[in-house]
Amino acid sequence: MPQLPHFRIASASKRLAILFALLLSASVLSQTAHATTDSYQRVSLELPEPSRIDTLVQNENTIEQPALREHRYTLQRNQSLSHALQGIADNGNLLWRIGRHENAHYFTRLRTGDELVMWLTEDGELARMELNRTPTLTYILETNDELADGMAIYAERKEVKTRIVMASGDISDSFYLGVQAVGASPRTIMNLADIYSWEVDFVRELREGDEFTIIYERRYIDGEYIGDGAILAAQLNLKHRNRTINAFRFEQDGELLGYFNENGDNLRKAFMRNPINYTRISSRFQRGRYHPVLQEIRDHKGVDYAAPTGTPIYAAGDGTVKFRGWGRGYGNYIILQHAGRYETVYGHMSRFGKFQQGQRVKQGDVIGYVGMTGLATGPHLHYEFRINGVHHDPLTVEFPGGDPVAAEHKTTFAQWAGLLNSQLRRTDPEVTQLATLFE
Template sequence: MTHPDLPTDRQKNDLVRQGNLRAAARNTANEGAHVDPSDVAAQRFSFNGRWTRRDWAHASLFATLGALVVAMVPGFSNAMPEIDLAPPQLTTMALPLPPLSKAATARQPAESWHMVTVESGQTLGAIFEAEGIPAATLQKLLDATQDKQALTRLRPGAMLGFDLGQDGTLRALRYDRNESQRVVLSLDGDNVVERVIERPIEVRTAVITGTVGRSLFHAARKQGLSGATINKLTDDIFQYDIDFSKDVTANDRFSVVVEQHWREGELIRTGDVAAAVFTAKGKPFTAVRFERDGKAEYFTAEGRPLKKSFIRSPIQYARLSSRFGARRHPVLGTMRMHKGVDYAARTGTPIMAAGDARVVSAGWQGGYGNTVVLDHGRGYTTLYAHMSRIAGLRRGQSVKQGQVIGYVGSTGMSTGPHLHYEFRINGVHRNPLQHTMPPPEPLSGPMLAQFRQQTAPALQRIRELEDIIYATVPAQPTEEDTQVAAADAAPDKRG
């Protein structure tokens, strides 16, 4: 409750304001007189013992700012410590290491193998001499192992491992006894300790497929087939049905089932071809391996033997340079009958017998040059001319199909190295590219049932892989096809 006799705050402010106005009036009346600035300031800021609300507000503001400054200054001092730019003083002290235990001192150093590949004509003695190992050490190793004969007859490409000490002395010799056994001969003073390490071999059945592209050999090698396997396909399995010199295009494909032998994660050998499918110009040729009467042969999927009486071409990877029929003779320049076919190839290319036969003649025959004539029985004969040399044949000798009988040359009336090949039936020349022999008899009865049981899994794996890789996406029907299909499906309303 406010007392009526005491002045209110508003009245106090009015009294102060009236006092200020009276002082200003006195200053105006005394204009022209000298006034001390300090007196004016003192009068302006004179304090009469009473605080107004403005004074309290100003005091509160300055107190708050002071408190904030006091709180922030220690933080800045902690966040910005003084930096000593002088480099630190480092001191190096030599500390003695504890002595090695007797067990650590006596421990043998770790093996460090230096591998050497045996070159052609290189002997074990020459290898030891090149490594600086005395002959007496070599003799000591040979006397202590049962593989003395094998070590003294090393094959080119074999690997030998030498464990040499820091002074060059031999500590151990390592070599492979066979595919699954590795032998380590360690020297312990005058004694030789033999250690045999078993290296298990894992056999895997693999399906390898690819397209021919620019080169069948390079494409097959890129997919993982060995050179021997590729030659097996071209020179043995499919030689009766496919002429790889002219019947194969870049879009043709091959699929092969083989057994791969792995050792410690490394492919060391590829086994026999269990099955193969070669698609040439859209036509698939199938071959499956099957043992009949203890002899491995290749058959079609229906069980018909692939081996025929004659192979398609007596020379592999050659270019057909001249066909059967009338032509102008390249040397005589006259029109005459060309009674065979010519295969252009490099001089020295092997020539094979087209089938099992007996040698009728082997020698020089006028314009034919070095020539071989073979009799295959039943009235069939073949002739091979212009050879550079004949493979040591004599009259009456028997030859097997695919056996090398000579080498490409340019002897006789020839303008370049090539093979002139003739095919005759009862003395009449026939076109070897068109004449076909009757197919051999297929398997039958229990033998055919056994064949199907054994070969079905391999063929199935090829079909599954080819269905995945070479599957074609069916074309989407066009609007015209849809309209035609709808018209065909609509009922015929004609009466």
Template sequence: MTDKSRNTPLYPKSHLLAASGIAALLSLTLLVFPSSQVEAKKTLLPLEIESSSSDVLADKDDLQPSLVTSERLAVEKPLEAQSTATQAAKPAPQRETHITVANGDTLSSVFAKAGLPDETLHDLLASNRDARQLTNVKPGQIFHITRNDQGGLESLNSRLSSLESVQVTRTAQGFSVKRDLIKPATRQAYARGVIDSSLFVATKRAGLPHSQAMELASIFGYDIDFALDLRDGDEFEVIYEEQVVDGKKIGGGSILAARFTNRGKTFSAVRYTDRQGNSTYYRADGSSMRKAFIRTPIDFARISSRFTQARRHPVLNKVRAHKGVDYAAPTGTPIKAAGDGRVQLAGRKGGYGNTVVIQHGQRYRTLYGHMHRFAKGIRNGSQVKQGQIIGYVGTSGLSTGPHLHYEFQVNGVHVDPLSQKLPMADPIAGAERKRFLQQSQPLLARMDQERSSLLALNKR
């Protein structure tokens, strides 16, 4: 080997400079970006550098396996990191869900909205018979549902009505179902109304429920015939109990005190419960509102025929005495016993059809004819209380339409039930009088105050 050949470099100087620059750049990159992608570049760059010199590098095909392996590393590592990050960011299952029932919803669709499996509803209904009450869902009803870590039903509760809720809890044996009855609070309220068409319309306008309209008619039914005596301009006022849940009125209770002005005459009544728990209405002075007989045995019916000694019979077409009063009413309208007594007859009686006859003590007897059917328990010899339902209006016997034929007898003589002076019930007992006044006077005073405030407000 000559000296010339010993001093001559193996590679051109330009190649060596380029390689030195690339190496320096690679070192800087590794220091700044020590990532998995950089690791891949560490493998690739030397191969690319070496491929620039055909004297040293092998064939391109020999380098392919290293290139493929490096690219796979560069792709797989970021995907694995991305998958781990996605799992970490995925939210945990929501444990509590509140579902409001919409129109057309069923219990099945409610469970679906809550994300519960289809078999959950089947398991619930199969494991506890009481769970079937949940199937009667109503629009606006809210289901509060809690799921366990596996997404199954852990517990459920819902308000079925204003007075009832249900609680479902998962147990080792399946599901337990518990009903909770909500006891409403009771408060006093005042209402006033004026009759311009009917008692029902006036009470509804005053905010009283139907049950209290019926109670009002029952309280004053001894003095006022609500089928005959009402006039436009008659007025009433009441202090009554109402039931509330969460501050919301859900129903009415008993009337505590009331006034009714009929044809210019005012009647007052106060409810009193004695020490034995018996409740009765008395006048302000303690005399009984209750008479031995109610004036009419049927509520709000129209008088179709009065008591008379000469009336042409609509079926027989003969003039004969009509010894009672007929009240026209729809079939099925309840008929009440006019007073306490014993049933002498509950069966067929000639042209009267299905008939009940009641004996009241020694002097009085009442008859109720043309019934559709008898009330449960009404039979010969049974005892009945005043106001008890004894049957229902019909058209049995000689009748051209559904109505009640009512007769009243005193010592075996027929009298006009509408004009007969009825005997009074006993007044409040002397031992109870002081206690009665302590309860009644504040109620009557409040009714006066409420009336004055309402009338003053209306004048403004």
């Protein structure tokens, strides 16, 4: 292995440090799956866990006495611990001893459906009892003459192990099927669509042949998969637009700052492209349009989104309700004032949301519902985007971005993004050869 560049890891996030160490140590990197079909190709890299977690797992299953008999009891309605302990030797005394233990509540505050797993001696005495309170929290009772009061009641927490996995594929039938085919969960698919939602409309803009790669977390308890964690990095290659968009998750001190491209630009924009889940665009921004109701030639200074009456309308960006009321032509409508010189306008609402004039709204808040009040031939949202009072086409106007990576985090981010980026590029056969030289 050639000399690797020296990085200052101490100031970086813990996750960066762990991933960094794992990636640089080529011997621990194993390629576990590589399959190619017509519709997609899959490359998964599974990185092993930090060893401390293996140690914890080994500490379980400490009961090694072979003579014990397992007995399970599920609590029915209005039952308590005494029901579960019926039939167990000396259970009156046992209940009394549990009751005086400082952790008695682990086993006395039971709920319908709780399952107690007990191990009994040949004499029918309770040796051990367990209750899985949550997937990661187990309450345990042990009896043993050597313990104070002959009993211990304690809680054991299991570690959630996180593996970092890379997967890539093509879009074939649909985005959903494409990502699912590489083993990602529905939640991860939604997260991926969310990360890119300011750049790409996943339902309408993805085309067959577009490619994606994701590096994401898979979570396990005791080796059992329990679900996906965060997406750490993603790459979307829009072949038809000849455009590749990278996304790198970045957090500092446990706080998610967002997803950024390799230049540190925020993928999130100050405005959503479409403030509604629409059926179709029924009229575009244009000069000199024939107005169907007024029956004359007029400019159309916004976009009409056809959608069923009652469809929620979202605030396109953070701002304040500048106007809420009735306007000729507009019907029930709202003007939002955004930072600086931006305004958005929403017309023909059937009714308003809960935000009053003067109140602040966050991007994505429901401000009203589709209707056909005012001059409208069918239910739709008339939407305008104004900069300094001048109308712009909402579908093409350049939006200001969210905050980029802050100056004080630039170095850390560059290391993190560079590392992930080199991983993302491993699916490219030519780059893989280069990467192999480093292993």
